[in-house]
Amino acid sequence: MLSELRDEEPAAGLEFRYQLNIEDAYTLKDCGAVVFADATAEGGDEPALVEIGPAAGIAFTSHEMSPASVLALCHELFGRAPRAYLLAVRGYDWEMGEGLSERARANLARATKVLRRFLKERA
């Protein structure tokens, strides 16, 4: 998704994260809007942008930090948090080394279209 959109929207800050962590609050502090895109094992096949806000709940481990927690930390540390959206891409096959299933690949293509439209509207 990122490699596809990077060339099309060079002005957008498109970044990959293995996992979110506390320093991402610093990354977000000057953003106008942010989209968190990730795979999900739940929900339907049609990806949509869902607006989210800061939430103080925090996981027990730094291995897991939710987008809402990063937004909350950003707000508390820097006095503001950007508008934020979640873009969940439904996946089906989570075994090691299998790559994307056909349905997940189709969902990823749909999600890329959704994100492309969002970026063009904000450009």
Added chain:
Amino acid sequence: MARKITIEPVTRVEGHGKVTIHLDDAGKVTQTRFHIVEFRGFEKFIQGHPYWEVPVLVQRLCGICPVSHHLAAAKAMDVIAGVGPADLTPTAEKMRRLMHYGQIFQSHALHFFHLASPDLLFGADADPAIRNIIGVALKHRDLAVKGVLMRKFGQEIIKATAGKKIHGTGAIPGGINKNLSPEERDAFLKAPDPLNADTMVAWAQFAVDFFKDFHKKNTALVDGFAAFPSNHLSLIRKDGALDFYHGALRAVDADGKKVLDDADYQDYLEHIGEDVRSWSYMKFPYLRSLGKADGWYRVGPLARLNTCDFIPTPLAQKEFEIYKAYTAGKPNAMSLHTHWARLIELLHAGEVVRDLLNDKDLQGTDLVRKGRKAYEGVGLVEAPRGTLFHHYRINADDQIEMANLIVSTTHNNEPMNRAVNWVAMNVLEGRKEITEGMLNRVEIAIRAYDPCLSCATHALGRMPLSVELVDARGGLIDKKER
């Protein structure tokens, strides 16, 4: 009535575990266990892969300390590639050191500010809703900003040396695949405040001073909580200096007597045994010379400052002298002093990063050496949480045939179990009501060791920790999960 307490998940530790506390009918503690309840078998997954892929593959064990696995594996593959530690080019060794000390810096900052400081700032009995980094941000914004930016600085060092902040590719068998350009160097040395090397050292000193002040105000808690004697193990530089990247093995007993010294880690199997117990997937390592019952030991910041003779940077050495004077030079057995030791190491890592950035060898172009291939190799580093062992054997087709990993959290298995037992005996025993604050003290004891259960079990996915309270007949009385 007899009871059993379960804490699941233990919060603000890296991974997934379970604590069970068994009480008899009189409320006396009869058994405590810190269980690791997941298994992943990473050593099996990598069998059949060519050896040069291992430094990149194996770091997928963890998203917090991948650099440790990357470098321990690379050091083992150096041996297999026929390149000894002294044979690496200066650029290769110093780039690896910069990567590693950058990682120590970010990991120690993350642990202290994100995981540990809420307990210190708000107390064990505070509302769990504020006992986290966002609570710290609300009440102590300046401290939280420092924590976030120190973590970011360390991650940027890793990116500059390994190519990526998480799961980079910098170290390869026999060397490194890039140097540090003058532009990359200047981004750390000349960046406007606060994200430059000098400010990071100053902030690390601030963190040490913060803890010393907390200690002064809370001496009984910091000195008494989960304090128990043990042996201690770490890598040590040949001259006795603290060294996170390379050295020989040294172990001291509770009185400071060296029970293992200047031991080549290629021969670690002669010195370290691994016991197994039916109730945990995590092994229990021990010093063979002392046997299974008495040979268990601590690793990590507390152990490292107990085994080393000095710290080879001035600010950290000054703090080390204060720290050592507190126990009159004897090994420190106080679990919460691990935070103090960790912050002195944070300061040392900051100083080393700053000094390395000023070393022109990092702009060298001689990156890789080759030698005569061997079929077996061991690589060790001092990871943020303690000594990390990687041992591999390959076949004639260069494929991994055998792998054995002993991670820091595994070394600390017995000490963490002892720490849980201490809390059960000293905080929970005989109490009619088990409060959330009491259970948090169990977690505080575990958290001091900064365990990474994902590394220890090589597990993936959601990794909570629970505490269970069980009666004398095995019935579950209470269970806390987060």
